[in-house]
Amino acid sequence: xxxxxxxxxxxxxxxxxxxxxxxxxxxxxxxxxxxxxxxxxxxxxxxxxxxxxxxxxxxxxxxxxxxxxxxxxxxxxxxxxxxxxxxxxxxxxxxxxxxxxxxxxxxxxxxxxxxxxxxxxxxxxxxxxxxxxxxxxxxxxxxxxxxxxxxxxxxxxxxxxxxxxxxxxxxxxxxxxxxxxxxxxxxxxxxxxxxxxxxxxxxxxxxxxxxxxxxxxxxxxxxxxxxxxxxxxxxxxxxxxxxxxxxxxxxxxxxxxxxxxxxxxxxxxxxxxxxxxxxxxxxxxxxxxxxxxxxxxxxxxxxxxxxxxxxxxxxxxxxxxxxxxxxxxxxxxxxxxxxxxxxxxxxxxxxxxxxxxxxxxxxxxxxxxxxxx
Amino acid sequence: xxxxxxxxxxxxxxxxxxxxxxxxxxxxxxxxxxxxxxxxxxxxxxxxxxxxxxxxxxxxxxxxxxxxxxxxxxxxxxxxxxxxxxxxxxxxxxxxxxxxxxxxxxxxxxxxxxxxxxxxxxxxxxxxxxxxxxxxxxxxxxxxxxxxxxxxxxxxxxxxxxxxxxxxxxxxxxxxxxxxxxxxxxxxxxxxxxxxxxxxxxxxxxxxxxxxxxxxxxxxxxxxxxxxxxxxxxxxxxxxxxxxxxxxxxxxxxxxxxxxxxxxxxxxxxxxxxxxxxxxxxxxxxxxxxxxxxxxxxxxxxxxxxxxxxxxxxxxxxxxxxxxxxxxxxxxxxxxxxxxxxxxxxxxxxxxxxxxxxxxxxxxxxxxxxxxxxxxxxxxxxxxxxxxxxxxxxxxxxxxxxxxxxxxxxxxxxxxxxxxxxxxxxxxxxxxxxxxxxxxxxxxxxxxxxxxxxxxxxxxxxxxxxxxxxxxxxxxxxxxxxxxxxxxxxx
Ligand code: SF4
Ligand code: SF4
Numbered sequence: 001x002x003x004x005x006x007x008x009x010x011x012x013x014x015x016x017x018x019x020x021x022x023x024x025x026x027x028x029x030x031x032x033x034x035x036x037x038x039x040x041x042x043x044x045x046x047x048x049x050x051x052x053x054x055x056x057x058x059x060x061x062x063x064x065x066x067x068x069x070x071x072x073x074x075x076x077x078x079x080x081x082x083x084x085x086x087x088x089x090x091x092x093x094x095x096x097x098x099x100x101x102x103x104x105x106x107x108x109x110x111x112x113x114x115x116x117x118x119x120x121x122x123x124x125x126x127x128x129x130x131x132x133x134x135x136x137x138x139x140x141x142x143x144x145x146x147x148x149x150x151x152x153x154x155x156x157x158x159x160x161x162x163x164x165x166x167x168x169x170x171x172x173x174x175x176x177x178x179x180x181x182x183x184x185x186x187x188x189x190x191x192x193x194x195x196x197x198x199x200x201x202x203x204x205x206x207x208x209x210x211x212x213x214x215x216x217x218x219x220x221x222x223x224x225x226x227x228x229x230x231x232x233x234x235x236x237x238x239x240x241x242x243x244x245x246x247x248x249x250x251x252x253x254x255x256x257x258x259x260x261x262x263x264x265x266x267x268x269x270x271x272x273x274x275x276x277x278x279x280x281x282x283x284x285x286x287x288x289x290x291x292x293x294x295x296x297x298x299x300x301x302x303x304x305x306x307x308x309x310x311x312x313x314x315x316x317x318x319x320x321x322x323x324x325x326x327x328x329x330x331x332x333x334x335x336x337x338x339x340x341x342x343x344x345x346x347x348x349x350x351x352x353x354x355x356x357x358x359x360x361x362x363x364x365x366x367x368x369x370x371x372x373x
Numbered sequence: 374x375x376x377x378x379x380x381x382x383x384x385x386x387x388x389x390x391x392x393x394x395x396x397x398x399x400x401x402x403x404x405x406x407x408x409x410x411x412x413x414x415x416x417x418x419x420x421x422x423x424x425x426x427x428x429x430x431x432x433x434x435x436x437x438x439x440x441x442x443x444x445x446x447x448x449x450x451x452x453x454x455x456x457x458x459x460x461x462x463x464x465x466x467x468x469x470x471x472x473x474x475x476x477x478x479x480x481x482x483x484x485x486x487x488x489x490x491x492x493x494x495x496x497x498x499x500x501x502x503x504x505x506x507x508x509x510x511x512x513x514x515x516x517x518x519x520x521x522x523x524x525x526x527x528x529x530x531x532x533x534x535x536x537x538x539x540x541x542x543x544x545x546x547x548x549x550x551x552x553x554x555x556x557x558x559x560x561x562x563x564x565x566x567x568x569x570x571x572x573x574x575x576x577x578x579x580x581x582x583x584x585x586x587x588x589x590x591x592x593x594x595x596x597x598x599x600x601x602x603x604x605x606x607x608x609x610x611x612x613x614x615x616x617x618x619x620x621x622x623x624x625x626x627x628x629x630x631x632x633x634x635x636x637x638x639x640x641x642x643x644x645x646x647x648x649x650x651x652x653x654x655x656x657x658x659x660x661x662x663x664x665x666x667x668x669x670x671x672x673x674x675x676x677x678x679x680x681x682x683x684x685x686x687x688x689x690x691x692x693x694x695x696x697x698x699x700x701x702x703x704x705x706x707x708x709x710x711x712x713x714x715x716x717x718x719x720x721x722x723x724x725x726x727x728x729x730x731x732x733x734x735x736x737x738x739x740x741x742x743x744x745x746x747x748x749x750x751x752x753x754x755x756x757x758x759x760x761x762x763x764x765x766x767x768x769x770x771x772x773x774x775x776x777x778x779x780x781x782x783x784x785x786x787x788x789x790x791x792x793x794x795x796x797x798x799x800x801x802x803x804x805x806x807x808x809x810x811x812x813x814x815x816x817x818x819x820x821x822x823x824x825x826x827x828x829x830x831x832x833x834x835x836x837x838x839x840x841x842x843x844x845x846x847x848x849x850x851x852x853x854x855x856x857x858x859x860x861x862x863x864x
Contacts, residue, residue, distance in 0.1 A: 008801040010787030011728075012386050012543065012707040013736025016794045018745055076742060118743040118795075237748075291748035291761060342757040342779050343381065343615065344628035349779075351628040358624055359636050 018117075022077030024235045028226035029084055029216070029281065035209060036216040038149045040092035042160025044215050047099045048087040050164070054103030055083030062112035078117050082106050085125035085281060088216025089274060089321070090132075093144050096164045098136060102128040122328045123288045129321040143178050143212040178213050179272045181317040183264055192261035197268075207271050220271045227280025239293050241279040243300025244307070248275060251308040263312065275307060278320035288328040295331075295338035302327045302334075375576070375603060378623035380616040382755040383608040384788045386543045386708065388582055389734075393666045393673040394546045398554055400677045401690055403477055407449055407681030408460050408719040409435070410472045414510040415517045416442030421473055427454045430484040432657055435473055438505070444518045444722075445508045447657040448475060449679035451482035463684075463704050463711065463718040472719070475681065492565045492652040497527060500569035500652065507651035508658045508722075512643035513537060513548075513612070516723040519644050523569050529633040534566055534575040535621060538590070538642040539605055539612030541580055542706025545726040547662040548642050550675045552579070552586040556593035559642055562649030563600055566640060575600045576621055577642075580607040609708060610786045614639040616755050628782055643725075663720060665691045669699035669729035678720050684727050685716040700732035707735070708787045739796040750789035750799060756782045760789035760799045767802040772813065775806040 037045045059079035063070045073079075086102050109131075110124030111117070133140045147153045155163060179201045183193060205211055209219025217223070230236045252266035269275065274282075283289060283303045290299050303323050310319025346352045412418040419436035423429060429448040436446040455476045459469035492500055505520025536559070540548040552559060563575050577594070579587050581604045594600040605611050605620060615626050617639055624635040632639060643661065650656045659680055666673035671692025678687060684704070688694055694702075703710035704724055720727075750760035758779045766774035783803050790799045 008712070008798060008804060009710055009785070010708045010791050010800070011701050011703060011710065011712075011730055011735040012787075012791055013739070013796065014384065014386070014792055015736065016792075017739060017796065018742055018794050021745075021747070021794050072740070072742060078745075116743065118745045237752075286745050286747035289746075291746055291751045291759070293748075293752065296748075339759060340381075340751065340754075340757040342628065342782055343619070343755065344625045344630070344782065345757075345779070351630060352625060353627055353630075354624050354635050 018076045021235055022081050024233050025081055028230045031222040031226055032216045032219055035219050035222055039146045040144060041147050041149050041154045042157050043163035044092040046160060046164040047090060047094055050096050051087040051099035051103045052083035054100045055079045055107050058104050058107035076117060079107060082124045086128050089129050089214050091142050092215040093163050094139055098132060098139050102132050105131055118287055120287055122325050123282055123285045126282055126321045126324045130325055145212050146210055184317040193264060194261060203267055203271060217274045217277050220276045223276040236284040239296035240283045240289060240300040243297045244279040244283055244304040247301045247304025248308050273318045274320035278324060282324050288331060290331050290334045292339050295334045298334050298338055299327055377620055380619045380755055381757055382753045384753050384791045386609055389544045390546050393664050393675055394549055396674045398550050398662055398675045398677050401682060403450055403479060404682050404686045405477060407475045407679060408472050409446055409681040410462060410470050410721060411436055412470055413721040414444040419443060419446050421457050423454045425454055425456050430482050432484040432659060442518055442521055444510050447508055447659050449659040449681050450477045451480050452477040461718050463721055486655040489655050493568055497569045497571050503652055504648050509644060509647045510722050511641055512723060513641035526633045526638040527570050531570055531633050531636055531638045532572055533637045534570055534572050535617060535637050535639040536563055536575060536577040536642055536645050537612055537617060537639050538577055538579040541609045541612040542708055544666045544728055545664045545706045547664045547675055547725050549583045549586050551642055551646060551662055553589050556589045558649045559646050560593045562645035565648055565652050566645055577602045578605050578617055580605050580611055582607040610755055658722060663724055664726040667728040668731040668734050669694045681719045684718050687727055688716060694729040698731045699729045700737050701730045701735045703728040741796040744795050744797060747794060749792040753788040753792045758783055764797060764799050764802040767806045772806050772809045776810060780806060
């Protein structure tokens, strides 16, 4: 292109930038991240640091190999965000190589092979999570009961390093299934939910996040607060989270109403697993979601439906990562079919004549008014 | 109050009107030399009717219109025509354009005029004709000859005149001051335009960031029940004709069609004011109000400027510009204005502002980065286009692809680039694509022309060959028949 970008209008800008956008998303994730680190102690923090460092390192390496500006690429904050999102979705005491392999895969295979920021089809963090789930099912589903910092059960720094780098064997009682995982196992054994859930699931704890689960996904409330702040900051649009959450809510309500012993109640669905994180932070990833508002609604509904279907009938207890990746693949198609109607054109793109009736109405509309105020 | 319909998209750039909004209109001292480009309007350039050395009076015709869509020019002051030649155009290209150069004599001697008839005693055609003869063009920046618009609109059966006082571009306050200081004249001009249109009502639309202007205009039109002042929510580009029509009527100008298809006609307040001056005082369009503003200008002001005054004259009067701070020098507002090649360029009929912006104001600090598909450009595009897709196609040099995505609907409002977090200069891609498409069309025309010539040649050859063959056949037949005749004779 021979366009001189400095030559033309507009000569004004609203001041937002990609790095600010990513910065706001990271800030919104901070409460949930801190909470996760406190709840699961040093090993969780180690994992977070490793994942993020590997992501940044791979990003810098790829940019350098491609001969692009490493500084600009790193400063946009997208690799950092990918690292944080991936770490938050991992089991908190996973060994270091889970974070390292995941981070490297996310950046190299999930993003840079497509051409870097803005070019990737799949959300890099979710693609890596899916890969890890499929490749390392044991490590990826070893869920820890809360071991909060400063409590008696918390590992010391050295024990933390041992968890992360050494060979640490979990003893009985340290681990447990997530709520969704537990409900699933019980259902497979034909136990009705009314017997399976009590003792395992309390909505209050699930909301705060005092439960086993991924590093940063346990606290639905903190994630929701972060998400609402992002909405208020206009860093994300409301269509995707609203459509995704309400789809899960509606589907779960209907099925639960039909058979409460087989289908978990909608509140459990909303409060557990990665749904909140998925709705506010993953499905809203601008690069891999549709650009038009109307397409975003469709995308959100698709994500929500897939999450519910996978959770209820699929082979995994949690489906957010799969749902996100599948809908990412559909995003270009959605973008093609759901676009805004252009001014002065019909939905099919033909010039839109002024309807005679509307024209007449416009001509007389003043008579119905009360005149100058 | 009338119900407003609003429009899609748009952005909220900081208005920055406070820099100049409280400065009353001042007259720029008459510069010794004026440079009047022959092309100040959409359409064909005007033809000079004066020669070098000729003395002219203020308001005298110096160039007449040429063709249907064109506008005449008049002497902005009395003096002597120094030359007719090329001069730097007020455009980024900095290309020289033909202009009439006038040495003013400082006498401000007006052309003698006959007593004027009451404009309402004239026929609508005559009013439109006088508007045209006064050289009035759209003064909001579109520069379209006003008389052409008026006659077409009357034929199209327009029922509402929209007087555009929205002034949605940041910094610019010339219309605001005009409405505050000369409201009666604008209302009178509106009545004259209504007469020319034979339309029953007029709506004066003003953004709500100009409450004083709204109040003053409301007071001024109290006597005339046909005229109503409406307050629009401030949002760029509320003052664009298409968006204004949509806000007021809920109707959309069909793509590729005319605004008057909706039954509404939009004229800028400055245009309406000029019509008042032309029909009440016989004064052609020879001066206009210009806002000089921006962070790099020492004293922002609103000036009444004779056409052809140099930007340098205006800036000097406003205390000059701090050169080290000035990152952009613009004619027009920051959203759609043209960067100027220098300060030695003249003010023309459509110049509403001269801005000297600092780097911070112009948002210049950021280099652009790859598109992250955030969809902001889609959200803010008032025309409902997909700017990111259009720029992607342009980047891949797929010009027809850009066209198929609605390039012709894009009005270069700049909202998309204003909102883009990746700082991608989207409208510049579109401008580039437009240029390429125009080039392609020219090439195509040329090649069809050549093809036509070739075909003609081919046809000529064939015709000649056929003629030859026919002649030969005739000769043969003649011989044969003669032979037959001989045989018959033999019998
Ligand atoms: S606003 Fe900029 S970054 Fe966002 S989709 Fe449009 S072009 Fe891409
Ligand atoms: S410049 Fe064109 S594409 Fe961009 S917002 Fe304006 S009309 Fe839409």
